[in-house]
Amino acid sequence: MATIVPTLFSFVRDSYKGRFDVATFEKEVGRDFDNQEIAQAINKYEQEAKNLKNKDEIRKVIQYIDLTTLNGDDTASKVVALAKRAINPIPTDPSIHCGSVCVYPQRVADVKKFLTATKQNCHITGVAGGFPSGQYHLQSKVLECELTVADGATEIDIVISRAAALEEDWKTVHDEVLACKKACGSAHLKTILATGELKTLSNVYKASWASILAGSDFIKTSTGKETVNATLEVAYVMCTAIKRWYELTGKKVGFKPAGGIKTVDEALGFVALVKDILGEQWLNPTLFRIGASSLLDDCLKAL
Numbered sequence: 001m002a003t004i005v006p007t008l009f010s011f012v013r014d015s016y017k018g019r020f021d022v023a024t025f026e027k028e029v030g031r032d033f034d035n036q037e038i039a040q041a042i043n044k045y046e047q048e049a050k051n052l053k054n055k056d057e058i059r060k061v062i063q064y065i066d067l068t069t070l071n072g073d074d075t076a077s078k079v080v081a082l083a084k085r086a087i088n089p090i091p092t093d094p095s096i097h098c099g100s101v102c103v104y105p106q107r108v109a110d111v112k113k114f115l116t117a118t119k120q121n122c123h124i125t126g127v128a129g130g131f132p133s134g135q136y137h138l139q140s141k142v143l144e145c146e147l148t149v150a151d152g153a154t155e156i157d158i159v160i161s162r163a164a165a166l167e168e169d170w171k172t173v174h175d176e177v178l179a180c181k182k183a184c185g186s187a188h189l190k191t192i193l194a195t196g197e198l199k200t201l202s203n204v205y206k207a208s209w210a211s212i213l214a215g216s217d218f219i220k221t222s223t224g225k226e227t228v229n230a231t232l233e234v235a236y237v238m239c240t241a242i243k244r245w246y247e248l249t250g251k252k253v254g255f256k257p258a259g260g261i262k263t264v265d266e267a268l269g270f271v272a273l274v275k276d277i278l279g280e281q282w283l284n285p286t287l288f289r290i291g292a293s294s295l296l297d298d299c300l301k302a303l
């Protein structure tokens with residue numbers, strides 16, 4: 001049995017690899033979400049967040065953070081200052097560091113140069129692939145992923161085509177993510193669904209599934225630039241998709257809520273949700289990140 005189970009897992013996983021079959025996709029994603037059930041679960045996570053609020057959990061939250069700046073006026077000195085903060089977010093405790101520093105493609109080389117010069121390590125996330133609108137030619141999305149990895153990004157955050165998603169063209173959503181995944185090489189790919197623009201929870205589940213099938217290492221809620229960003233409701237649906245994929249294939253896909261998460265209380269709501277749906281095994285920076293530009297400030301205040 002011990003040998004049969006992994007073999008079965010890899011058979012299911014390999015049968016999905018690199019191809020998109022519309023009928024199989026539709027069969028898998030044809031499910032409804034019970035809004036009342038989700039509302040009850042969210043209420044529970046918000047309560048649990050209060051119980052989780054202690055210094056140990058806050059220190060863990062700091063380690064989940066992809067410390068982010070995504071502004072038009074970002075400069076080399078600004079992203080280097082951010083990288084220093086990501087490497088040593090709690091000045092009195094050098095053992096703690098953030099998950100990564102997250103910047104625009106043109107600023108990746110600045111961070112890499114600083115890390116090389118100072119012989120320090122930190123994951124560099126580059127947002128690429130037409131972030132944040134996704135309204136670019138696929139060739140340019142792919143080239144942007146390649147250039148950003150060449151500049152030193154170890155993780156790439158791309159965003160799906162909402163145009164294709166809203167037109168129910170899930171094959172295009174899948175194929176674009178697959179092309180970007182190939183362009184990333186060994187860099188980890190986090191695929192942003194921009195859930196605030198997907199209109200329905202059913203679309204959020206379908207976008208999750210298309211992105212997972214295409215080989216995303218993580219799925220991420222939002223760019224931080226949509227009107228509505230990370231919510232516990234979409235997190236519930238996305239984590240349900242991650243769980244289903246794990247049950248089918250034995251493969252763990254990470255989860256990254258991002259955008260508008262500013263307080264420890266909000267962050268701990270996502271921690272409670274991940275713990276409930278995916279289990280403790282997901283609660284480490286390999287499988288769980290929080291994309292945030294200002295959450296660290298609130299964490300340090302609460303310590």
Ligand SMILES: O=C[C@H](O)COP(=O)(O)O
Nearest residue numbers: 223224259260291292293
């Ligand atoms: O990916 C990360 C987000 O862009 C950060 O959003 P935020 O500035 O609302 O924290």
